[in-house]
Amino acid sequence: MKITFYGHASLGIQIKDIYILVDPFITGNEKASGIDINTLKADYILVTHAHQDHILDVEVIAKRTGAVIVSNYEIVTYFQNKDLEGHPMNHGGSWDFEFGNLKYVNAIHTSSFPDGSYGGQPGGFIIEGEHKTIYIAGDTALTMDMKLIPMQTELDLAILPIGDNFTMGIDDAILASDFIACDKILGYHFDTFGYIEINHDEAKRKFFDKGKDLMLLEIGESMEL
Ligand code: NI
Ligand code: MN
Numbered sequence: 001m002k003i004t005f006y007g008h009a010s011l012g013i014q015i016k017d018i019y020i021l022v023d024p025f026i027t028g029n030e031k032a033s034g035i036d037i038n039t040l041k042a043d044y045i046l047v048t049h050a051h052q053d054h055i056l057d058v059e060v061i062a063k064r065t066g067a068v069i070v071s072n073y074e075i076v077t078y079f080q081n082k083d084l085e086g087h088p089m090n091h092g093g094s095w096d097f098e099f100g101n102l103k104y105v106n107a108i109h110t111s112s113f114p115d116g117s118y119g120g121q122p123g124g125f126i127i128e129g130e131h132k133t134i135y136i137a138g139d140t141a142l143t144m145d146m147k148l149i150p151m152q153t154e155l156d157l158a159i160l161p162i163g164d165n166f167t168m169g170i171d172d173a174i175l176a177s178d179f180i181a182c183d184k185i186l187g188y189h190f191d192t193f194g195y196i197e198i199n200h201d202e203a204k205r206k207f208f209d210k211g212k213d214l215m216l217l218e219i220g221e222s223m224e225l
Helices: 058-065 073-080 144-152 170-179 200-209
Strands: 002-005 011-015 018-022 044-046 068-072 086-089 094-097 100-106 123-129 132-136 157-161 184-188 213-215 222-224
Touching (some): 170 184
Parallel strands (some): 044 068, 068 086, 132 157, 157 184, 184 213
Antiparallel strands (some): 002 011, 094 100, 123 132
């Protein structure tokens, strides 16, 4: 499994020859100006919730690639009404896709579309593919529901928001890491705007002091799992 950070909460995940994009918000992110969305491959686009900083580039990329949009029922219906392909899910549900198993799990956040219309309830994803399991938390607060995850799954990596203000900050993400029983964390949802700027060294040190590893990728950088 190869994971690429495209800035903010945007990720590329390659499992075998299947390309998955998560929450593409690239053209609206000045820091991601080096990424050309017209070159991104996508067989699936996973959307955690309907906020602008997670859906901005979904429509353009899905139109070009024919990617299947996977999200909650309301978000998928919104894109199906634009003649895009979708696979609706809801919380607690899982499905075997060609890349592996995907589960849509709880997040504590909100989920309106940019025009204020209802975007269902926000979520996160657990992806199991190529004998690796990762958790993409989406925008979320620390929540006791995270404790359910290790009762069913052993995570190899968790991708957690760490920017604070709109989501968990560093200290809560460290607790989340305990709740999900995973010490290998990739941070996201930080530095994009003033509200969520973090001190990288301090963040990494706080995780290190608890025996945990916080990875922060450069925009466009990839890691293999
Ligand atoms: Ni959000
Ligand atoms: Mn967000």
